[in-house]
Amino acid sequence: MEYRKLGKTGLTISRMGFGGIPIQRIDAEGTRKLLHEMADKGINYIDTARGYTVSEEYLGYAMEGIRDKFVVATKSMARTKEAMAADIETSLRNLRTDHIELYQVHNPSMEQLDQVTGKDGALEALMEAREAGKIGHIGLTCHSVQVFERALELEWVETIMFPYNIVENQGEDLIRKCTEKNVGFIAMKPLAGGAIEDASLALRYICANKNVTVVIPGMAEAGELDENIQACEDEKSLTEEELKKIEDVKKQLGTDFCRRCNYCAPCTVGINIPSVFLFAGYLQRYNLADWAKDRYSTLAVKASACVGCGECEKRCPYHLPIREKLKKCAEDMGE
Incomplete structure (x- = not known):
């Protein structure tokens, strides 16, 4: 080591x-x-x-x-x-x-x-x-x-x-x-x-x-x-093989992964979009449902408040389907 x-x-x-x-x-x-x-x-x-x-x-x-x-x-x-x-x-x-x-x-x-x-x-x-x-x-x-x-x-x-x-x-x-x-x-x-x-x-x-x-x-x-x-x-x-795999991972996740750069802000209704995705990730990937939901509960505005205006998606440099992802987060988190 x-x-x-x-x-x-x-x-x-x-x-x-x-x-x-x-x-x-x-x-x-x-x-x-x-x-x-x-x-x-x-x-x-x-x-x-x-x-x-x-x-x-x-x-x-x-x-x-x-x-x-x-x-x-x-x-x-x-x-x-x-x-x-x-x-x-x-x-x-x-x-x-x-x-x-x-x-x-x-x-x-x-x-x-x-x-x-x-x-x-x-x-x-x-x-x-x-x-x-x-x-x-x-x-x-x-x-x-x-x-x-x-x-x-x-x-x-x-x-x-x-x-x-x-x-x-x-x-x-x-x-x-x-x-x-x-x-x-x-x-x-x-x-x-x-x-x-x-x-x-x-x-x-x-x-x-x-x-x-x-x-x-x-x-x-x-x-x-x-x-x-x-x-x-x-x-x-x-x-060279590993470098190719790295590029493949970037391509695979690059179209559907929040990097928390915060360029999507400000949300029209005040959703902290990167934090929603961060907490949802603990539930979706780590299976830490109770802890994830507890942290999510501290957010003043929940994913379910999204009005679908799409302003965040216009600003996202990675072209994420933010509205769709927020809907999924709301379903997973229950609000």
Whole structure:
């Protein structure tokens, strides 16, 4: 397993980490078994979040006795100082630890980022927790190119997590800037939320980009672990056959895959179209129905509110059938 420095944090981590979303489908014992295998095979980076229901708790149980084998990252969608301070304490309890190596601001919008960095914002709690030794470093995750670009200008941001895969490469220039600024780059959604079926090809594609510090595929069983390790450890250049397969995947998904570029906005009736597709993907591809519907319920305007005006489709650079996809999301989500 290749190891790298996670940007300016100075933490030494495995090139392949562990994405903690799918373990919501298994149990604490299954998670424990998986983490012990990871430790044996040299994977030391774990990503989870306050929002991933039981993920932190399962991981805390699973790390009992082997906590020193891992660099742990979690994240919170809290935007105020009070809420973030409370979430940090909850994360520490859930993870059964007295410190967390990396704590991240979870997917803020541009407006929410202002709140995070303002008076009594979440950043104040993160700074205080770092001073107290409860967390080691501070990062940010996002789905928006605009937020990614802004985050690179914020001195306190030590790492950035952003979707990067065969069909979502809109952040490639900014990923390169992460290297230039010594900001650790964490590639999430390596399989595009499950849309890319060939996991080995997807991971080979990502690891071919030397500006990616770590990639975090979600895993729930040992078979996935072994396959993913093999792909990430393969240092051979992508073959002509693999490059052709990559182009085929782009063509296949490029006509029917939301890259969350947000060019479709503003919706006439206020639907947050990329978020609808993001949450629906957790249900459609990960089979995490309850969690997906819970996140979907936070949206002020649901997919069913679509009036079929088609303005979003005129602006979509990928010519997605957005109205049709919103109708499907409304059916799947029940509203």
